[in-house]
Amino acid sequence: MINRIFTDTIDRKFVGKEITISGWVDTVRDHGGVIFIDLRNMTGKLQCVFDVAGKDKEFKKLSESIRPEWVVEVKGVIRERPPESVNPKIPTGEVELLVGEFKILNRAKNLPFYPDDSVSEELRLKYRFLDLRSQKMRRNLLAVSRIMKITRDYFDELGFVEVPTPMLTKSTPEGARDYIVPARLKPGCFFALPQSPQLFKQILMASGIEKYYQIVRCFRDEDTRGDRQPEFNQIDLEMAFAEKEDVMDVVWGLVEKVFNEFAVKFERPAILDFEDAIKMYGTDKPDLRIKISPLKDISEIFKNTGFEIFKKQITQGNPVVCFFSNKNFSRSELDELVKVAKEEGLSGLLWIKKEGDSLKSPATKFLREEEIKALSKIYEAEGTIFVVAGKSAFFEAGLVREKISQMHGLREEGFYPLWIVNAPLFELDKDGKITSVHHPFTAPVGDIFNQDPLTLKSLAYDLVINGVEIGGGSIRIHSSDIQKKVFEILGMDEKQYSEKFSFLLRALESGCPPHGGFAFGLERFVAILFNLPSIREVIAFPKTQNVQCLLTDAPSPVSEKQLKELSIKVDI
């Protein structure tokens, strides 16, 4: 019989009522003649009491045999617990079920661990069915489900339409490798699994679906890291006639709804230029929780310095960058930080303690009077100035700043969202080739036909929360001429871009409205919400770092027959 009552709602109101409830045995406590089990199911936990007195032999034998993780159905009357056994930690903690009858529906044997045990992730993934029974995993999966529901309600109210887009499609350039699927009926040809529905959602704008959204599976074959998975869900949206602010408002409206649902403390989003973010935080994903001053370029102070380390950098045209914390670090803490900076591969970290007007640092004896004076004037308060010099000084200073905040708890509680806008349209990749910072469909700011491409900005906006990018989007190009020009700048000739994108160009030429959109990683969002180390904690059946499913052992070889049908020969 299915569970009709939500277990967590069983409280004093139920006293005297007879109910039937099924679930797993969470714990068993045998008090000799009276056996207590905590019965656990998807909607909560309930203490059940097996009082053997007056029951038949079978009842006694069976109830004594019950073990954790067995599956049982119990029927009985809800009664109040005696005051000394009330458990305020669970919603059902004031009551218990006195078992009248019960059935053992299934037994569990040879379990390698129990659901809430702390065991290796490998074991957890291999026996995911046990792991998913844990409180934490149940909470995470329920949160994902809840957010999907909130998302659908939210977009529905705003008049958005959810349109499913193909899984078997043509490759879209989101920057990762494609997963490809052989096409049996067109030997030698392949579908790609979508990295995102980017082009389809743009086509939907040309199709007159003015407001589109979809909770959609995306696939990217890239090296997995803590927050990446080869397949994940995206909350994807696109709006016709939209300007940047329209999209940002709609996206924020949803984030706010989710934050409110989970009753977390959050700030309204700040907006920061990409370039300013790099200058102030050394990253385009700043964590605004950090209670340490932003970075400051202090190269000017050292332009005539005699301090060798800085002199060398300044003469090479590299910056000297500092930041400040009003924490009074001890000498050993500072030594530790210098050590950590080295371990992180940084060129060096200098600290200067500011006490009143005087500065203390291993470097002060090498600095000139006016340098010391200028340094002591940058920050009014007493505390510690940290200095990094070199070609990557901003980036490196950003890293140590973050590390220091982590090691010393210099962070606010709650969620600090931030929009990063005005990112460059293009950048050079490691081979010196021009690539898109976002994707090739992002609208440029500036004159794409006459300006140096690397000086163009874009109408993109990324949403960063607590130092993690949870999503990004842009106003798109809706003129085929500009789109073609972007393809050319990216190194494609007419033949190449027509082969790949003629359907998009045709759609843009068909009377396509101006449009823009956004997408955010659903699992990443939940991971941030619960401060989880990895999005694997939010995905029921995730892949490992080397892209394997330990539960099913996928990927695995296929039969010769299957390969033959697909006209595929494997050559390893």
Ligand code: ASP
């Ligand atoms: N398609 C983009 C992505 O998946 C997001 C967007 O521009 O809407 O990253």
